[in-house]
Amino acid sequence: MHVFAAPHRRRVSVLAAAVASLLAAALVLVACGTGRPGTRVVRSTVKGSDGKSYWVENHIVPDRGGPRRHEWVLAWAGAEGLPTKGSAAPGHSHGPSASASGAVPPDFLAVIDATKGSPTYGKVMNTATVGPLTQGEPHHMQYIWHKGQRVYAGQMFADTDYVFDVSRLPEVKLTGIALSKDTPCGSVPDAFWTTKDGNAYGSYLGGPDVAGPCRYSDGQVRVGNGFGGTPGEVIRLDTxxxxxxxxxxATARSEHPERCHSVPQLTVASCANPHGVQVREDLNRLVLSDFAEARNYLDPDTKLTDPTLLRNSVRIFDIANRDRPKLLSVSYLPTGPRKDQLPAFDEDRMVMENALTSQPSHRGLFASTMAGGVIYFTPDVMSAHPVWQEVFDSTTAYKRLGLYPPLSGSNAGSSWLAITPDDKYMFQTVMGSDPRWPLAKNSGMLFVLDIQKLLKSGPHPKCRIDTQAEITEGGAEPDCPALIGAEQIKGGIGGPQGRVGIGPHWGSMDHFQLGRDGYYHESDQVHRVVTADYFISKAGIDGDHKICMTDFDPRTGLTLDRSFKDEITGQPCVAFDRETWPHGTVGHARPHGVLFVVSDSDVR
Known part of the structure; x- marks a missing residue:
């Protein structure tokens, strides 16, 4: 277990209308102040579709560890700023704060040395700041990176996507940008999947920028209720x-009026608010998992309790024509055996992520729910009518850690879900973001499942969580996923009045191994993962802003890598609550997306 001190949080209520003001973030060049001695500053610039210049500015610190090939972790982070006067140190500010110079600090891509044994292991070797947009709420990048690929990174509230060239790390170059005006039919970019041609798909959680009808690239028209609303979309980006x-x-016809509510309600009802995106190019399939009508939850004190605003649907597309995805099916997750809970926390609510198998012999698809805290499975992504079965409740992992009761899958905050490339194991992060419990009881975690027997069961798996005992003990059927490791990550405090404890939200698998030839090679095996403790502060679910490294061994489970230390505090995990960065004295930052990357020349 690793438990971090939880800082005090002040109460802030943020209305959903704040999104509009964030879209109009000041287009100013940030004066960052003095960075570290010897820092090399390199800027690259591109023109946006509006004719304006957009940039990334590197602040590369000297590598005093000598010549060696490095592995890196990229962390896509939003600026929080210096603690406000009179706040309890080291308290977090939930609104925009100034840097030492008085300017609004920039969002940035942190480049962290992830090379085990390196003298600079865990150190931030570059902060690649982006501009002129500020306070954009950096969110996700793609799930996994392969040699030669660009990195795609979205800003939720700025409704903007950046395309980074990371071929010569630690230096980062900007090769393109997609602005809000380039995606009029969708808003709130979420996650990305990069295809073999180097281009990417992106899930857009929210509705059109302007409420009303919007025409998509294939000529179809849908009516939406506006920014951050419904329905969302999937886009295709080039390098x-x-x-x-x-x-x-969304489908052309009303999906399920009784299941798919929105605010305001759409005449043609839809649950299309896609978050997770996964692709199998060999099968020509793309999968989106629907999360929630997001703008309703930007106020931590929202009174909206309608459970149907938290989606329970999964969408499968044919992508034989890569630029023209064709929606094939919309399927709904079933509820589970848990009793005596709020309907909004039923097992099927808030489908944040889905995970596709990779091996040619497998076609299985998983989905996990943030409010429900469980994992579902359907054996064939090619099925015209997918049938879902609950196969794991995170209550089982909480019990393994000795945290159940009171903690359970109910409103657990289950988030990142990822299958190792060899299709043997599956990782899940859980934030532990249940406001019903105080900090002393709340906790997040990372756990890993062995899914080999389930995938071997073929088209008719027997595993099904449908009894009270299976909620805490795991599935009784022999093909159910086996819990082989769980690591408690206590994290910090988020939410108004400091009422929400936060552990890890996002993560990334390390699929690189250093060969005898001295170069890195991609592998289908994973021996460590990196996680980030931050969600969205405007939603009242913040975090302690730390990035942690966890080692994985199928025989022994999960172990915190205590050598991955913060260069300032000397404690395990890299802390983003610090005053000084390579780009200056600009204060705290909020890391969301993380990704393992190696320079192209160092991969064979």
Whole structure:
């Protein structure tokens, strides 16, 4: 277990209308102040579709560890700023704060040395600041990176996507940008999946920028209720940041009026608010998992309790024509055996992520729910009518850690879900973001499942969590996933009045191994993962802003890598609550997306 001190949080209520003001973030060049001695500053600039210049500015610190090939962790982070006067140190500010110079600090991509044994292991070797947009709420990048690929990174509230060239790390170059005006039919970019041609798909959680009808690239029209609303979309981006297609996530006809509520209600009802995106190019399939009508939850004190605003649907597309995804099915997750809980926390609510198998012999698809805290499975992504079965409740992992009761899957905050490339193991992060419990009882975690027997069961798996005992003990059927490791990550405090404890939200698998030839090679095996403790502060679910490294051994489970230390505090995990960065004295930052990357020349 690793438990971190939880800082005091002040109460802030943020209305959903704040999104509009964030879209109009000041287009100013940030004066960052003095960075570290010897820092090398390199800027690259591109023109946006609006004719304006956008940039990334590197602040590369000297590498005093000698010549060696490095592995890196990229962390996509939003600026929080210096603690406000009179706040309890080291308290977090939930609104924009100034840097030492008085300017609004920039968002940035942190480049962290992830090379085990390196003298600079865990040190931030570059902060690649982006501009002129500020306070954009950096969110996700792609799930996994392969040699030669660009990195795609979105800003939720700025409704903007950046395309980075990371071929010569620690230096980062900007090769393209997709602005809000380039995606009029969708808003709130979420996650990305990069295809073999180097281009990417992106899930857009929210509705059109302007309420009303919107025409997509294939000529279809859907009516939406506006920014951050419904329905969302899937876009296709090229390596220059050009949007080659916008595709509706919603069906043309009303989906399920009784299941798919929105605010305001759409005449043609839809649950299309896609978050997770996964692709199998060999099968020509793309999968989106629907999360929630997001703008309703930007106020931590929202009174909205309608459970149907938290989606329980999964969408499968045919992508034989890469620029014209075709929606094939919309399926709904079933509820589970848990009793005596709020309907909004039923097992099927808030489908944040899905995870596709990779091996040619497998076609299985998993989905996990943030409010429900469980994992579902359907054996064939090619099925015209997917049938879902609950196969794991995170209550089982909480019990393994000795945290159940009171903690359970109910409103657990289950988040990142990832299958190792060999299809043997699956990782899940859980934030532990249940406001019903105080800090002393609340906790997040990372756990890992062995899914080999389930995948071997073929088209008719027997595993099904449908009894009270299986909630805490795992599935009784022999093909159910086996819990082989769980690591408690206590994290910090988020939410108004400091009422929400936070552990890890996002993560990334390390699929690189250093060969005898001295070069890195991609592998289908994973021996460590990196996680980030931050969600969205405007939603009242913040975090302690730390990035942790966890080793994985199938025989022994999960172990915190205590050598991955913060260069300032000397404690395990890299802390983003610090005053000084390579780009200056600009204060705290909020890391969300993380990704393992190696320079192209160092991969064979």
């Amino acid at each position: 220059k940041g050009r949007v080659t297609s916008e595709t509706a996530a």
